[in-house]
Amino acid sequence: MPTPPENESIAEESRLLARAGAGDREAFRELYARYSTPLFSLAVRLVGSIGDSEELLQDAFMKIWRNAASYDPRKSRPFTWAVTVMRRTCIDHLRKRQRIPAMTPLLPDDAATLHSSAGDTVRHSAEAREDSERVRGALAGAPPHQRRALELALFSEMTHAEIARQLDQPVGTVKSWIRRGLLDLRTTLTEPTL
Numbered sequence: 001m002p003t004p005p006e007n008e009s010i011a012e013e014s015r016l017l018a019r020a021g022a023g024d025r026e027a028f029r030e031l032y033a034r035y036s037t038p039l040f041s042l043a044v045r046l047v048g049s050i051g052d053s054e055e056l057l058q059d060a061f062m063k064i065w066r067n068a069a070s071y072d073p074r075k076s077r078p079f080t081w082a083v084t085v086m087r088r089t090c091i092d093h094l095r096k097r098q099r100i101p102a103m104t105p106l107l108p109d110d111a112a113t114l115h116s117s118a119g120d121t122v123r124h125s126a127e128a129r130e131d132s133e134r135v136r137g138a139l140a141g142a143p144p145h146q147r148r149a150l151e152l153a154l155f156s157e158m159t160h161a162e163i164a165r166q167l168d169q170p171v172g173t174v175k176s177w178i179r180r181g182l183l184d185l186r187t188t189l190t191e192p193t194l
Helices: 005-021 025-047 050-070 078-099 108-116 118-140 144-155 160-167 171-190
Strands: none
Touching: 005 025, 005 050, 005 078, 025 050, 025 078, 025 144, 050 078, 078 144, 078 171, 118 144, 144 160, 144 171, 160 171
């Protein structure tokens, strides 16, 4: 019986993580190429800022690079593990941001930097809007129970057990819904747009 394409992809990504964990930069570049778009979209949805999301994406990939050797394929799929790293990075950022005063004065050098990067900001903003629409579209196409579980997993600080209690479902069921939702989301976000 042939191996389903999904399983081949998971096996390939597990091998890439193992190679990256052993210091293989080419394997890490391949992981970045596969995961950066959906992880960036997730960051934009979580933190609402293009600039912050770009930095958080880099932070998350640094964590993936440093911790790839500790990835355990028995515990989660590679993409699910990467989403967890991205989500935790964003949550840490949001918690820190709550402790920092909301307004800080803009220094003259900062204003010049902001002005010079305005074109990049507009382009990134348009790309993020498009990514956000694709995420919303992917979520809208999911069955209601799966969509709710996935939204809670991605956009709240709730654990799987807390989500299960909120949805009045067994933890294993909720984990299955989230896993399937992440795979569907990944497929949607990695498909080329016309």
